[in-house]
Amino acid sequence: MLAKYPRSRDGLRELGFSYYQQHDYPQGRETYERLQAVDPDDLAAHYQLAILYRRMGDKAKAARRVRQIRRPERRPHRLGVCTDLPPQAP
Numbered sequence: 033m034l035a036k037y038p039r040s041r042d043g044l045r046e047l048g049f050s051y052y053q054q055h056d057y058p059q060g061r062e063t064y065e066r067l068q069a070v071d072p073d074d075l076a077a078h079y080q081l082a083i084l085y086r087r088m089g090d091k092a093k094a095a096r097r098v099r100q101i102r103r104p105e106r107r108p109h110r111l112g113v114c115t116d117l118p119p120q121a122p
Contacts, residue, residue, distance in 0.1 A: 039070045
């Protein structure tokens with residue numbers, strides 16, 4: 033899929049997670065960094081990069097990624113995600 037669509041966010045996300053599951057942290061990091069180049073606001077990529085940096089011993093980079101995730105403009109209500117769903121009808 034990435035051969036045909038190299039900027040596919042879903043493809044990069046899945047490939048990065050596959051590398052993570054195989055404990056190939058450098059390849060996973062590279063893949064998630066590619067995803068960040070395509071979509072700098074991808075929260076999953078920030079989260080996975082924080083984990084990967086931590087696993088690779090780079091606590092400073094991991095902390096920076098966590099701070100990026102926690103920025104106020106990235107909160108769900110700012111992303112158009114509905115967090116207050118009304119109760120479902122019986």
